[in-house]
Amino acid sequence: MALLPALAMAGEPAMKTRTASAEFDRLFVLAQTELEQDKVDAITDWSFNDQKPFPCVCFETGEKWHYVWTRDLSYAADLALAKLDPERTKTSLRFKLGAVRTPGVQGDQSKWKLVAQDTGSGGSWPVSTDRVVWFLAARHLLGDPVFRKEVEQALFMTLSQDDTFAFDPEVGLYRGETSFLDWREQNYPAWTAKDTTFIAESFALSTNVLHYEALRLAERLNRENGDTDKDNAGFYAAKADALRDAINRRFWNESRGMYMSYIGPAWAPVPVESYDLLGTSLVITSGVAPADRAQRALANYPVAEYGSPVIWPQQPATPIYHNRAMWPFVSEYALRAARATKNAERIAFEIRSLMRGTAKAGSNMENYELTTQAVHFEDGKLSGPVVNSPRQLWSVAGYLDMVMRGVFGVEDDGAVTPMLPTQLVPELFGDGDTIALDLGERRVVLRKPKSLGSAGLLVAGTQRTEGRETIVDLVPQDASVQGLRRNGAQFAPPQPEPPKPVRDGEAWRIAMAAGTILYSEGKRIERVDADREVEVRMTGTSQCFSATNVADEIESLPSRTTCVGPELHAERASPRVWHWMAPNDGRYRVSFRYRNANGPINTGITAGVMRLGLMCDKKLGPWPQFATIVMPHNEAETDSTSGTFEAKAGANCTFALNRGTNMSDLDHFAHYTGGKGGASGPLNEADIGTLTIVPLP
Numbered sequence: 001m002a003l004l005p006a007l008a009m010a011g012e013p014a015m016k017t018r019t020a021s022a023e024f025d026r027l028f029v030l031a032q033t034e035l036e037q038d039k040v041d042a043i044t045d046w047s048f049n050d051q052k053p054f055p056c057v058c059f060e061t062g063e064k065w066h067y068v069w070t071r072d073l074s075y076a077a078d079l080a081l082a083k084l085d086p087e088r089t090k091t092s093l094r095f096k097l098g099a100v101r102t103p104g105v106q107g108d109q110s111k112w113k114l115v116a117q118d119t120g121s122g123g124s125w126p127v128s129t130d131r132v133v134w135f136l137a138a139r140h141l142l143g144d145p146v147f148r149k150e151v152e153q154a155l156f157m158t159l160s161q162d163d164t165f166a167f168d169p170e171v172g173l174y175r176g177e178t179s180f181l182d183w184r185e186q187n188y189p190a191w192t193a194k195d196t197t198f199i200a201e202s203f204a205l206s207t208n209v210l211h212y213e214a215l216r217l218a219e220r221l222n223r224e225n226g227d228t229d230k231d232n233a234g235f236y237a238a239k240a241d242a243l244r245d246a247i248n249r250r251f252w253n254e255s256r257g258m259y260m261s262y263i264g265p266a267w268a269p270v271p272v273e274s275y276d277l278l279g280t281s282l283v284i285t286s287g288v289a290p291a292d293r294a295q296r297a298l299a300n301y302p303v304a305e306y307g308s309p310v311i312w313p314q315q316p317a318t319p320i321y322h323n324r325a326m327w328p329f330v331s332e333y334a335l336r337a338a339r340a341t342k343n344a345e346r347i348a349f350e351i352r353s354l355m356r357g358t359a360k361a362g363s364n365m366e367n368y369e370l371t372t373q374a375v376h377f378e379d380g381k382l383s384g385p386v387v388n389s390p391r392q393l394w395s396v397a398g399y400l401d402m403v404m405r406g407v408f409g410v411e412d413d414g415a416v417t418p419m420l421p422t423q424l425v426p427e428l429f430g431d432g433d434t435i436a437l438d439l440g441e442r443r444v445v446l447r448k449p450k451s452l453g454s455a456g457l458l459v460a461g462t463q464r465t466e467g468r469e470t471i472v473d474l475v476p477q478d479a480s481v482q483g484l485r486r487n488g489a490q491f492a493p494p495q496p497e498p499p500k501p502v503r504d505g506e507a508w509r510i511a512m513a514a515g516t517i518l519y520s521e522g523k524r525i526e527r528v529d530a531d532r533e534v535e536v537r538m539t540g541t542s543q544c545f546s547a548t549n550v551a552d553e554i555e556s557l558p559s560r561t562t563c564v565g566p567e568l569h570a571e572r573a574s575p576r577v578w579h580w581m582a583p584n585d586g587r588y589r590v591s592f593r594y595r596n597a598n599g600p601i602n603t604g605i606t607a608g609v610m611r612l613g614l615m616c617d618k619k620l621g622p623w624p625q626f627a628t629i630v631m632p633h634n635e636a637e638t639d640s641t642s643g644t645f646e647a648k649a650g651a652n653c654t655f656a657l658n659r660g661t662n663m664s665d666l667d668h669f670a671h672y673t674g675g676k677g678g679a680s681g682p683l684n685e686a687d688i689g690t691l692t693i694v695p696l697p
Contacts, residue, residue, distance in 0.1 A: 016438045020430025031399040034391035047674020058092040062389035070096045076397035077137030098668025102682045112153045116668040122196035122632025123607030124663045126166045129176030130207045132214040172246030179206035186322040189557040196632040201265035201641040206279035215240035257296040268544045269522040273555035281333035295341045299482035304489045306373040307353035313492040320384025327367045332398030344456035344479035348421040363390035408437040420458045443469045493551040498560040508536045519546045542694035568693040578655040582647035587696040591642040593689035599633045599675045606677040608686035609660035618651035631686040
């Protein structure tokens with residue numbers, strides 16, 4: 001059953017609001033107008049099809065972006081498009097699927113399609129792994145049996161591929177970049193601008209919550225298909241439960257009362273003083289965060305005068321884009337999180353922010369500068385937002401969702417569950433008793449109570465249907481009294497230089513400046529309040545150190561990591577095979593020196609993705625050990641991501657490095673002409689140098 005009519009404007013808007021605020025009513029019409037402008041019959045992009053249009057009855061991303069990208073489309077569809085125009089949404093989502101075109105890579109399911117990760121950091125997937133956001137959108141469109149079958153196949157294949165190449169079983173999380181925050185130095189350490197290996201083996205909150213949602217969808221579809229707990233439904237349920245627990249264990253910062261945006265790699269999982277609003281909102285709306293943590297996480301996430309920053313704290317010497325900015329679609333996810341936690345003040349704050357930004361700009365912009373909510377702020381070399389597009393698709397969808405769900409409470413299933421802050425009543429109701437949302441075939445009317453009392457929220461009391469009208473009598477309800485933290489524009493200090501350990505007998509001595517913190521293996525060692533040396537006992541295994549600066553009780557992003565201690569090398573027997581004898585029982589970390597010049601650091605689809613197999617004659621078990629090795633694009637020789645393994649003393653071990661898969665293997669990229677691996681054919685290669693092994697504590 002269609003809950004809302006597909007928008008088909010010809011002068012008159014398909015939907016209208018009737019409130020005491022002419023501005024509120026006008027901006028709702030504007031959002032519908034801009035959504036119509038985002039509907040196209042052909043798409044273009046500088047890096048596809050030699051910049052020639054090709055047919056697609058799709059949504060384009062914005063006035064400046066005439067293409068369809070997985071994350072932009074999917075978030076927009078989850079917010080509003082799936083219910084407003086399901087057919088065009090399905091067409092757009094289908095465009096982001098691709099079958100494997102490389103012989104031997106996928107086996108019997110070669111005709112099944114996977115979700116495409118768009119061009120990006122270090123050569124795309126699995127440096128970035130948030131393509132599973134596609135399922136956040138697709139879950140709304142399962143009433144079409146043909147599309148449902150496509151979703152099931154894509155879900156099975158995409159999760160299977162991510163489990164093989166992106167999941168770390170020791171940590172219990174999926175590796176990869178923060179979702180949407182994909183301009184590295186905006187929210188990652190500045191040194192990742194030239195080296196994305198850290199990003200490829202780190203773990204992001206938002207991306208893991210998206211995988212959790214995908215696993216829950218897999219569980220649901222299998223149950224609906226008749227599977228029992230002993231079959232696939234139980235398998236996906238157990239994986240989702242374990243991932244939920246790992247997210248809460250790894251990302252929660254109790255001292256801040258917030259979830260960290262990302263943490264370091266498995267071998268040095270340094271906690272990072274970085275928080276992002278999308279990840280925070282998703283961890284709440286998904287149900288991953290327990291109720292008490294959900295309330296604290298949103299209440300503790302700081303705001304600025306006019307809206308919520310997409311990251312906190314802000315990073316110094318960084319242009320305005322994600323840094324020092326608010327993004328409307330993320331603000332709408334924050335509004336959803338505020339509704340989930342009954343945070344009346346945050347609900348009102350986000351509604352006003354969305355209205356103000358659109359009214360001031362005259363369009364649903366891509367983003368705004370944080371302190372002024374301007375579309376451009378002059379600050380010399382740091383001016384921005386660096387890029388900003390009118391009628392940005394996910395901003396349009398976010399605004400529509402703010403009106404339909406955020407104010408009138410219309411849910412995806414058609415239920416009406418308003419949660420209206422009493423402080424908005426004078427603006428929306430004026431002297432009247434009702435406000436209304438006309439959806440065409442249906443009209444939702446909210447009736448205010450005779451007395452607001454001291455309650456923070458108005459929620460649904462009695463409901464009745466009269467013809468096409470759903471009339472809801474609002475009743476007061478207490479809300480959580482949280483307040484708003486107003487330091488959203490606060491800066492973090494700059495990142496320090498990496499530690500330089502110097503051996504002194506059986507210890508490492510590390511010179512630390514005042515106001516720095518030393519970490520080893522991801523664990524905090526010591527805060528230094530005056531310039532001095534810190535002594536760390538040698539362990540006889542690899543010891544890895546990083547540092548942060550501290551100012552106003554906010555830590556900088558981490559320095560590069562410096563590792564010291566034993567370093568072993570395997571003997572190369574052939575281009576892809578190495579031999580090595582283990583000196584002691586224990587755990588080891590293995591990585592490669594390499595060069596991947598198949599594309600620039602900031603884009604492309606040719607990240608090197610390999611599977612490393614290990615067999616030793618003194619076996620720990622009946623099976624070989626495996627690890628995924630990722631070799632992102634780079635400009636100079638550097639280290640790959642790492643794998644870990646165990647070996648017994650004296651074991652003769654053989655390492656074999658085999659080709660894995662990357663995005664160039666998908667036929668979706670057959671039209672990619674902006675770099676290697678597209679129209680010229682799949683490419684998954686790197687110049688591989690020394691294999692390095694270090695013993696772990």
